Amino acid sequence: MRTMIFQAGSDLGVHIDGASLGPTQLMNDLKTFYKGEAMSFQQDPTIIKSRNLSDRRKNEYEIEKFNTELYKNMVAKIKEEYFPILIGGDHSVAIASALASAKANIDVGIIWIDAHTDYNTFETTITGNIHGLPLAAINGYKCSELRYYHDGKIIQPSRTVIVGARSIDEAEKDNVRYSGATVFTTQDIKEKGVEAIMEEAFKIAGYKTKGVHISYDLDVIDPDIAPGVSVPEKGGISEEEAMQINEYIVKHMNEVLSFDLVEFNPLRDINRKTEQIALNIATQIINAAEKKKKWEQKTYY
Ligand SMILES: [Mn+2]
Secondary structure, eight states: OEEEEEEEEOOTTSSSOOGGGHHHHHHHHHTTTOOSEEEEEEOOTTOOOOOOTTOSSTTHHHHHHHHHHHHHHHHHHHHTTEEEEEEESSGGGHHHHHHHHHHHHSSEEEEEEOSBOOOOOTTTOSSOOGGGSHHHHHTTSSOGGGGTTOOSOOOOGGGEEEEEEOBOOHHHHHHHHHHTOEEEEHHHHHHHOHHHHHHHHHHHHHTTSSEEEEEEEGGGBOTTTOOOSSSOOSSOBOHHHHHHHHHHHHHTGGGEEEEEEEOOOGGGOSTTHHHHHHHHHHHHHHHHHHHOOSOOOOSOO
């Protein structure tokens, strides 16, 4: 398929700066290799980010504005039969990409690879950082302000799988349980192995859907290996496991409709360790997407 990289340079969803620079940095590395098309979205540099601890809706208006533009363009390009690869940016940009996929493809499941479950709401968030809310917003669990521009179906919690979680706030845990989304923790990966977890994830997310949206947050990887993220969580998966997850996705590319790679923060990276891993992941996905046929019969039905 034709590919389109969407550079989503926003760090409005987190009080730590730097994720907005991730896409430009990665695209610079990719440009000798990548021959496909790209569109760049960069947050307005004149925005003064909210850092007020009591602000539960940090940069809400600016995020909605950014995501509206991103969403509109992504829907149009998916309808033109481009395979969309989004490079973030903090994870709030995935509200636009996942819902754009749902708008264009209608019945979509989602696999959310992340140390966090990103299932807070404006009521439960402790930090007010909107990058902790996107999956709730995508699943239609409150947070309607964050998807007002979306007039399609939401992605069902029953078709939602979180892979690699190890840091979930108390109230957020209740949100996830109440919604019914499936969670596989880092511990589950360590015990059962990547293969078994990903197989289950694809089964759940792919069941009676047209295919799956993948949202890959680099903070799922242990910060000793990939320190270049805004909110690192100790005890993560190894580089080998991170690549095994990606290879599983590549092998099942016929079921993948759209892909995000988010939360690379060059300002936090050490010796370009995270950048290298991000590049490996992106390169494999681009190659697989280019080989992908427009439409293939899915395995699970
Ligand atoms: Mn995330």
